[in-house]
Amino acid sequence: MSVAVAHANIALIKYWGKADRALNLPAVPSLSLTLAGLRTRTEARLITGAEDAVTLDGRPAGGRPRARVIAMLDQLRARAGATSRLAITSHNEFPTAAGLASSASGFAALALAASHALGLELTRQQLSALARQASASAARSVFGGWAELLTGCEHASPIAPPEHLDVRMLVAVTRRGEKAIGSTEAMLHTAETSPYYDAWVSSAGALFTRGKSALLARDLPELGRAMEHSTLAMHASMLAADPGVLYFAPESLAVMHAVRELRGRGFSTFFTLDAGPHVKVLCPSVEAPAVAKELRALPAVLELLEAAPGPAAELLEAP
Numbered sequence: 001m002s003v004a005v006a007h008a009n010i011a012l013i014k015y016w017g018k019a020d021r022a023l024n025l026p027a028v029p030s031l032s033l034t035l036a037g038l039r040t041r042t043e044a045r046l047i048t049g050a051e052d053a054v055t056l057d058g059r060p061a062g063g064r065p066r067a068r069v070i071a072m073l074d075q076l077r078a079r080a081g082a083t084s085r086l087a088i089t090s091h092n093e094f095p096t097a098a099g100l101a102s103s104a105s106g107f108a109a110l111a112l113a114a115s116h117a118l119g120l121e122l123t124r125q126q127l128s129a130l131a132r133q134a135s136a137s138a139a140r141s142v143f144g145g146w147a148e149l150l151t152g153c154e155h156a157s158p159i160a161p162p163e164h165l166d167v168r169m170l171v172a173v174t175r176r177g178e179k180a181i182g183s184t185e186a187m188l189h190t191a192e193t194s195p196y197y198d199a200w201v202s203s204a205g206a207l208f209t210r211g212k213s214a215l216l217a218r219d220l221p222e223l224g225r226a227m228e229h230s231t232l233a234m235h236a237s238m239l240a241a242d243p244g245v246l247y248f249a250p251e252s253l254a255v256m257h258a259v260r261e262l263r264g265r266g267f268s269t270f271f272t273l274d275a276g277p278h279v280k281v282l283c284p285s286v287e288a289p290a291v292a293k294e295l296r297a298l299p300a301v302l303e304l305l306e307a308a309p310g311p312a313a314e315l316l317e318a319p
Ligand code: 2P0
Pocket: 010, 011, 013, 014, 015, 016, 024, 030, 103, 104, 134, 135, 136, 137, 138, 183, 184, 273, 274, 275
């Protein structure tokens, strides 16, 4: 049996849109931070049955979630020249039932565990390319710390180790339950119907360069401003779709305003939102206790998680 763990990542500069749907190549470059604590643990075991067995968070998987796992296993079998079936058991060890995105950590952990179980020794780049085909954001969770996924490139790449910038990402959980529309579907709908999609894609390169330069210069305020610009531009492209894709909840807006008010009081705090209502707040570690206290006091915040920059996906010793 092979066991792997991988951590969620949050994009500071967002991926939204596909250049090639079949290959799942992104239309825009993205830049992310892998987070400690938000971890998926995945076991892969060779079995003798006629079919793969896929268990996600304690339940047998069916439909599209199962099909996405099997697609990756089929690719790995073809590469290994193997026909063995596998039992995959994956568990999200996120300290919440909030429905935070788990596909990134999940497919990164699956690529590592399943390739190892089939006797393949893949490079990090190969693992990242494999994870990307299942879910583009998963390409970045193969690496720890700060990573990028460029356009025209099959895999993500590390930019800087976790300790490059001493920051925390505070995740303000604002709602319970599943999101209304999945991100894959929403980004295709945006590309097909939003008059702002082309503007989003054509402005994304400059935004990425701005964010990456700020990161390399360890300029947190500039990185934070680029991060807010990226998320708001991404959401603007979705809002202009027909019908508009609206992930913001009233509580999300309350937290976004609170973050800007904290900034007005001298804190270096910045927000980002993904395909859901939760607000992720970036701040220097030294400010994290005070910022967390302020955010926890908001009626809009149901739960607040505090995450440090996290490590790369890794194999664990099987028990
Ligand atoms: C990101 N998101 O960069 C962006 C920001 C959500 C908003 O990547 O279709 O699950 O599987 O490649 O990676 C979520 O979309 O999409 C995502 P697919 P994915 O993190």
